[in-house]
Amino acid sequence: MSTTVESPPEHGSRRPEDKPKAPGFRTDIQALRAIAVLAVVVNHFWPNALTGGYIGVDVFFVISGFLITSHLDREIIRTGRVRLGKFYARRVRRLLPAAFLVLVLSVVLAYFLLPYPRWTANAWESFAAASYWENWLLAGKSVNYSAQNEAASLVQHYWSLSVEEQFYLFWPLLLMGMFKIGRRRWVVAGVLVLGALSLGLSVYYTTVSPSAAYFITPVRVWEFAIGAGVALAATRLVLPRLLAELAAFAGLAMIIATAFAYDHHTPFPGYLALVPAVGTGLVIVSGLRPGRQWHTAVTASRPVQFVGDVSYSLYLWHWPVVLLAPFALSGLLDKGELSAPWLLGLLALSLALAWLSKVVVEDRGMSWGPLTRSSGLTFAGMAAGIAVVAVLATGLQWTYDRHVAQAERDVAAGLSSPCHGAGAMIGTNGCPTPFGPARVAAMGPANEYWRLAPECRQIQDYNAEDKHTTSICDFSGGSPAAEKVWLVGDSHAQQWQASLFEVARERKWHFKIAFLGGCPFADVRVSEFRGKAPTQKEVDRCAAWTRRMTDVIAADRPSKVLTSFFARKETLAGGNQTEQYRAGLEPRWRKWTDAGAQVVVLADPPYNGEVRSPDCVTLNPANPLACAVPRAEAHPVDPLVEVARTTKVPGVSLIDLSEYFCDDAQCYSVIGNVVVYFDADHVNGEYSRSLAPVIAKALD
Numbered sequence: 097m098s099t100t101v102e103s104p105p106e107h108g109s110r111r112p113e114d115k116p117k118a119p120g121f122r123t124d125i126q127a128l129r130a131i132a133v134l135a136v137v138v139n140h141f142w143p144n145a146l147t148g149g150y151i152g153v154d155v156f157f158v159i160s161g162f163l164i165t166s167h168l169d170r171e172i173i174r175t176g177r178v179r180l181g182k183f184y185a186r187r188v189r190r191l192l193p194a195a196f197l198v199l200v201l202s203v204v205l206a207y208f209l210l211p212y213p214r215w216t217a218n219a220w221e222s223f224a225a226a227s228y229w230e231n232w233l234l235a236g237k238s239v240n241y242s243a244q245n246e247a248a249s250l251v252q253h254y255w256s257l258s259v260e261e262q263f264y265l266f267w268p269l270l271l272m273g274m275f276k277i278g279r280r281r282w283v284v285a286g287v288l289v290l291g292a293l294s295l296g297l298s299v300y301y302t303t304v305s306p307s308a309a310y311f312i313t314p315v316r317v318w319e320f321a322i323g324a325g326v327a328l329a330a331t332r333l334v335l336p337r338l339l340a341e342l343a344a345f346a347g348l349a350m351i352i353a354t355a356f357a358y359d360h361h362t363p364f365p366g367y368l369a370l371v372p373a374v375g376t377g378l379v380i381v382s383g384l385r386p387g388r389q390w391h392t393a394v395t396a397s398r399p400v401q402f403v404g405d406v407s408y409s410l411y412l413w414h415w416p417v418v419l420l421a422p423f424a425l426s427g428l429l430d431k432g433e434l435s436a437p438w439l440l441g442l443l444a445l446s447l448a449l450a451w452l453s454k455v456v457v458e459d460r461g462m463s464w465g466p467l468t469r470s471s472g473l474t475f476a477g478m479a480a481g482i483a484v485v486a487v488l489a490t491g492l493q494w495t496y497d498r499h500v501a502q503a504e505r506d507v508a509a510g511l512s513s514p515c516h517g518a519g520a521m522i523g524t525n526g527c528p529t530p531f532g533p534a535r536v537a538a539m540g541p542a543n544e545y546w547r548l549a550p551e552c553r554q555i556q557d558y559n560a561e562d563k564h565t566t567s568i569c570d571f572s573g574g575s576p577a578a579e580k581v582w583l584v585g586d587s588h589a590q591q592w593q594a595s596l597f598e599v600a601r602e603r604k605w606h607f608k609i610a611f612l613g614g615c616p617f618a619d620v621r622v623s624e625f626r627g628k629a630p631t632q633k634e635v636d637r638c639a640a641w642t643r644r645m646t647d648v649i650a651a652d653r654p655s656k657v658l659t660s661f662f663a664r665k666e667t668l669a670g671g672n673q674t675e676q677y678r679a680g681l682e683p684r685w686r687k688w689t690d691a692g693a694q695v696v697v698l699a700d701p702p703y704n705g706e707v708r709s710p711d712c713v714t715l716n717p718a719n720p721l722a723c724a725v726p727r728a729e730a731h732p733v734d735p736l737v738e739v740a741r742t743t744k745v746p747g748v749s750l751i752d753l754s755e756y757f758c759d760d761a762q763c764y765s766v767i768g769n770v771v772v773y774f775d776a777d778h779v780n781g782e783y784s785r786s787l788a789p790v791i792a793k794a795l796d
Contacts, residue, residue: 251416319373770782
């Protein structure tokens with residue numbers, strides 16, 4: 097397939113110096129690749145050492161924009177057309193063989209090494225990665241609060257490759273379209289306008305939906321446009337030597353500084369992504385002047401060039417290597433954590449795999465005769481690769497469904513034992529091994545803490561903008577005289593619903609539940625939630641919803657209002673946290689107690705992901721005591737508990753179940769053959785249900 101673009105008459109008189117020329121091999125660009133991939137890898141291996149290493153992806157985007165536009169510009173000017181079939185076939189041969197190899201092995205290793213609850217995400221994301229829409233899948237997940245604690249898949253890093261492939265798909269068509277309109281300056285103007293629009297969208301979307309903004313293609317186009325602009329204006333950007341040296345210094349400084357200075361708090365991409373992207377552009381511009389530069393001795397050295405050579409394969413391999421390692425090394429790690437020596441060994445392994453992949457797969461895929469002679473055969477190979485990944489992903493999903501059904505049966509089998517779950521912490525039950533191995537070690541659908549009871553129906557009356565929040569659960573059989581009880585808060589209130597459903601069923605409550613993730617049910621302003629600053633939209637939504645629900649609950653005149661939220665991680669700006677929460681909680685509690693309700697605060701359980709790997713039990717199924725953590729470390733002071741314990745508001749009480757998670761010395765991950773936590777910071781629904789008798793007694 098090819099598209100011919102008619103050259104306007106004036107192009108026949110183009111000055112020779114205006115014609116784009118094929119650049120020779122540039123060691124500085126190869127060094128930029130090395131810097132970019134090492135920034136990403138170090139950020140993934142040692143996130144606290146290089147907190148902004150994710151900017152390496154932005155460096156790659158600018159480089160891609162420059163190189164692809166340089167190639168397309170030369171072809172259009174030289175021949176008046178772009179052979180799209182050959183262009184796309186080259187991209188396929190360059191990128192897909194190694195990508196498919198890592199995808200296939202990732203799916204296979206997921207089956208053998210990962211716990212089954214992770215299979216479905218890996219299956220879907222592997223197919224999305226193979227067909228290059230992984231970034232859109234992750235963008236959709238990022239706005240789903242219930243998915244925020246979902247473990248990363250082995251192919252999550254393919255999101256950036258999806259963005260690049262989407263760019264490669266539309267960019268030649270765009271350049272040819274603008275070129276066909278008329279003069280080459282239309283191409284330059286079009287790239288500038290498109291880049292400006294994309295940057296504006298990036299700034300806006302990073303503000304209103306930062307998680308999704310990180311992944312979607314339109315907010316990243318401007319980074320490619322920077323590289324494209326340099327390519328299109330290359331003949332006019334050859335700088336005097338001193339200025340070129342200064343540009344290279346400034347550009348490298350901008351890249352390196354942001355890799356260290358940025359972190360997960362940084363609103364990104366947005367306008368702050370300009371710093372590493374423009375820095376990359378400056379380095380590329382400085383290299384347009386031929387000859388050595390001040391950094392050449394380092395950037396052109398063999399080690400740097402080697403890393404640049406294998407950068408693509410290193411990017412592909414490093415992520416599944418570091419995610420699979422804890423499971424492959426199960427039993428050798430302390431609480432499931434990879435220490436520095438292990439990480440250094442995994443880095444060496446990633447480099448070795450990258451080199452092998454480069455030599456055996458990348459290079460041969462680019463030069464293999466049958467593929468280079470036939471674009472059709474190349475595309476057939478691409479379709480076959482996608483099909484292979486799809487078949488493997490489907491098989492993984494089918495096997496996952498079988499494990500889900502078995503886990504449901506295993507959970508049901510343990511319910512009748514008095515030593516099941518929290519019952520093992522009751523001394524009178526005489527349980528001989530309260531901290532032995534779990535019956536079901538991997539947390540899947542059978543353990544979901546957010547699962548609704550059959551008696552529940554969702555209502556839309558009290559949604560928080562686009563977020564569903566509220567359900568009504570009638571355990572009374574429709575009796576108008578039934579006791580009315582509310583459970584409200586964030587997901588840390590929701591984690592108690594499994595046990596409260598049991599109590600509600602026994603006592604025939606008219607039970608109403610309302611949750612908004614990451615939103616403390618108090619008149620306070622959160623500056624950080626789990627280490628990340630909420631957007632203004634999230635702050636306003638939380639404030640409006642909690643004010644409204646406070647009045648709704650008071651008007652309903654329930655007998656009890658049960659409440660909880662993750663106060664230890666919903667950090668308030670400045671001042672004493674406990675006193676700020678007191679000022680924001682007591683007026684709301686008083687409104688409920690004045691309406692006749694008893695307010696019951698459910699104390700948050702001990703930490704999990706903050707003090708041990710969330711995978712610790714899965715990695716130590718036969719010895720869950722390896723995951724025990726000293727109580728002082730796992731159960732620090734909680735401002736919500738302190739307010740509830742010391743409040744002067746009459747009618748407020750506290751239920752603290754710490755003794756069912758910890759003894760005097762340690763807090764545990766498995767109790768009564770049941771895993772305590774579903775994920776990094778929520779209780780397993782099965783363990784929550786086992787607490788129902790204890791909560792019922794505390795409510796009396």
